[in-house]
Amino acid sequence: MALALGLGALTLAAPSASAHGSVTDPPTRNYSCWERWGDDHLNPQMATDDPMCWQAFQDNPNAMWNWNGLFRENVGGQHQAVIPDGQLCSGGRTQNGLYKSMDTVGAWTATRVPNSFRLTLTDGAKHGADYLKIYVTKPGFDPTTQALTWGSLDLVKTTGSYPTTGLYQTDVSLPNRSGRAVLYTIWQASHLDQPYYLCSDIIIGEGGGDPTQEPTDEPTQEPTDEPTQEPTDEPTQEPTDEPTVPxxxxxxTVKVNSSWSGGYVADVVVTAGSGGLKGWKVTVNGATVTQAWGGTASGNVITNAAWNGTLASGQSATAGFVGSGSSSGLTASCAAA
Structure with a gap:
């Protein structure tokens, strides 16, 4: 089997530094995966440590090796008409769906950026640029649970043209923003009608915690007093199995999204009862939780993050986790925290 895997790796199309280009800072999803795992892409530990990159490598390793080739031709500037919602990160499933795993919803590893930073696009082929269009997801959008759509984006900046120097940089300002977001860049290359569609996962703000990034440790959280009802304008997600207010x-409820030998990725959906919540904790029965996002984990108990604990009657919040072992027979129970 080891020999077969080794031979299989030889069939991958090695990236050509001069082929095309991509945003390298903050890195795109496939460039980030290639940068971390390119020399070790057969390591099964990736499934636990970096599950979104794992699913991308499992789908098609060439999407990472060819991180600099995510383009589409002959769009005529009609980006929103050509690229459907839910397919923005793959360029509308360009090149027969080579990059479709980039559209997968989940907790992609994100790069922390300050509210003002410099974006860098590396163009090894020196195509030049007619312009860069830079978007960011709207406040309240959660890329770990929601598919990227044009309606979820705000246009931040449109640049002028760049000469064929191979390095295109521009300053990006995201005032009064914090937390996880997707930075979406369209690079209109100058040599042909060849736009590139590039998703970079970011955490905005130099201070404070990351609301959805997988923690390296497993912190505990002490229970607080029983909450009283305080409805907020927090975004909601419809529960899958609980259509009425408890x-x-x-x-x-717990839902397994993907699994492999020895592990799995799952979501828990919490729905507040008639009294609302100021905090919650979910016990995932039968699970060994190794990482969590959208909450903190201690053993098999996931406690809300600071941003999704307050829920009005009937509102829902979602947290995700990586579990080790079998995903069979999982159940979830919830209590106010």
Whole structure:
């Protein structure tokens, strides 16, 4: 088997530094995966440490090796008409779906950026640029649970043209923003009608915590007093299995998104009862939680993050986690925290 895997690796199309180009800072999804795992892409530990890159390598390793080739031709500047919602990060499933794993919703590893930073696009082929269009997801959009759409983006900046120097940089300002977001860059190359569609996962703000990034440790959180109802304008997600408002403090369901030998990725959906919540904690029965996002994990208990603990009656919040072992027979129970 080891020999077969080794031979299989030889069939990958090695990246050509002079082929095309991409945003390298903050890195795009496939460039980031290639940068971290390119020399070690057969390591099964990736499934636990970096599950979004794992699913991308499993789908098609060439999407990472050819991180600099995510383009589409003959769009005529009609980006929103040509690229469907939910397919922005793959360029509308360009090149027969080579990059379709870039559209997968989940907790991609994100790069922390300050509110003002410099974006760098590296163009090894020196195509030049007619312009860069730079978008960021709107406040309240959660890329770990929601598919990227044109309606979820705000246009931040449109640059002028760049000569064929191979390095295109521009300053980006995201005032009064914090937390996880997707930076979406369209690079209109000058040599042909050849736009590139580039998704970079970021955490905005130099201070404060990351609301959805997988923690390296497993912090504990002490329970607080029973909450009173305080409805907010927090974004909601419709529960999958609980169409009515529960009468207790809260309910929780667990859904396995993907699994492999020895591990899996799953979501828990918390729905507040008639009294609302100021905090929640979910016990995932039968799970060994190794990482979590959208909450903090201690053993098999996931406690809300600072940004998704307050829920009005019937509102829902989602947290994700990586578990080790079998995903069979998982159940979830919820309590106010």
């Amino acid at each position: 009468s207790g403090a809260c309910t929780a």
